[in-house]
Amino acid sequence: MIVVEDLHKHFGGFHAVDGASLSFDEGAITGLIGPNGAGKTTLFNVIAGVHKPTSGRVTMGGEDITGLPPHDLFHKGVLRTFQIAHEFHSMSCRENLMMVPGGQSGERLWNTWFGRRRIADEERALRAKADEVLEFLTIEHLAEQKAGQISGGQKKLLELGRTMMVDARIVFLDEVGAGVNRTLLNVIGDAILRLNEERGYTFVVIEHDMDFIARLCDPVICMAEGRVLATGTLDQIKANEQVVEAYLGTGLKNRDAVSA
Ligand SMILES: Nc1ncnc2c1ncn2[C@@H]1O[C@H](COP(=O)(O)OP(=O)(O)OP(=O)(O)O)[C@@H](O)[C@H]1O
Numbered sequence: 001m002i003v004v005e006d007l008h009k010h011f012g013g014f015h016a017v018d019g020a021s022l023s024f025d026e027g028a029i030t031g032l033i034g035p036n037g038a039g040k041t042t043l044f045n046v047i048a049g050v051h052k053p054t055s056g057r058v059t060m061g062g063e064d065i066t067g068l069p070p071h072d073l074f075h076k077g078v079l080r081t082f083q084i085a086h087e088f089h090s091m092s093c094r095e096n097l098m099m100v101p102g103g104q105s106g107e108r109l110w111n112t113w114f115g116r117r118r119i120a121d122e123e124r125a126l127r128a129k130a131d132e133v134l135e136f137l138t139i140e141h142l143a144e145q146k147a148g149q150i151s152g153g154q155k156k157l158l159e160l161g162r163t164m165m166v167d168a169r170i171v172f173l174d175e176v177g178a179g180v181n182r183t184l185l186n187v188i189g190d191a192i193l194r195l196n197e198e199r200g201y202t203f204v205v206i207e208h209d210m211d212f213i214a215r216l217c218d219p220v221i222c223m224a225e226g227r228v229l230a231t232g233t234l235d236q237i238k239a240n241e242q243v244v245e246a247y248l249g250t251g252l253k254n255r256d257a258v259s260a
Pocket residue numbers: 011014015016034035036037038039040041042043
């Protein structure tokens with residue numbers, strides 16, 4: 001569904017993404033792994049419109065989406081999770097979710113004069129949707145809590161919840177497991193699997209936790225030095241000598257991750 005062709009992203013003379021070609025299949029949960037500095041986040045950011053590519057092409061269902069800004073991609077159902085911005089910390093979890101869908105009637109002056117009833121109806125529908133999302137993610141008890149007061153793992157769930165407020169087609173998740181305890185990581189994993197199976201979401205997941213990748217992802221793509229090194233099942237990737245070498249080159253921490 002998303003095809004990336006010979007993508008480059010240079011920061012000055014540094015080639016963070018250096019000729020990456022890969023594709024993400026519709027309906028799959030694809031894992032993107034690779035040693036620190038491999039260019040995974042930069043690749044995400046180029047696809048998601050945060051950075052303009054130096055060169056290369058990104059298409060979705062045959063349509064050229066190279067360099068489109070995040071809000072255009074958002075309307076096409078391409079979403080990347082972001083940390084809850086600081087200014088939203090004092091809002092409740094429910095309000096954070098209700099903020100997501102743009103273009104409500106209440107945003108237009110004409111409607112604030114003439115469409116009060118419609119605004120009230122939309123608010124009610126949004127609130128119901130937000131509550132449904134909180135329940136799906138098993139954090140309905142946090143509806144009234146300020147987003148700044150919930151735990152790091154609960155914030156990750158809320159970030160995932162924001163993608164459920166709109167009709168997402170493909171969701172990019174960058175290290176949702178970082179700093180999250182095992183129990184909550186399982187809840188996040190369950191939510192991703194259910195969204196994939198029940199609602200047809202396609203996911204691309206950057207993650208260093210190999211248990212998490214093993215549970216969710218097929219296929220797995222391994223990047224190193226800005227390029228794709230190997231694609232396959234996690235077992236195939238782990239057995240790939242080039243992959244092992246790439247991890248070895250970056251030290252023990254990563255070697256343990258890939259051979260675990
Ligand atoms: N805005 C930037 N300006 C300059 N260099 C950058 C910028 N963003 C990323 N880089 C560099 O590009 C390289 C790739 O970084 P990136 O964050 O994409 O790697 P990664 O594979 O996601 O790594 P990690 O697993 O550690 O998060 C790194 O060497 C990084 O320092």
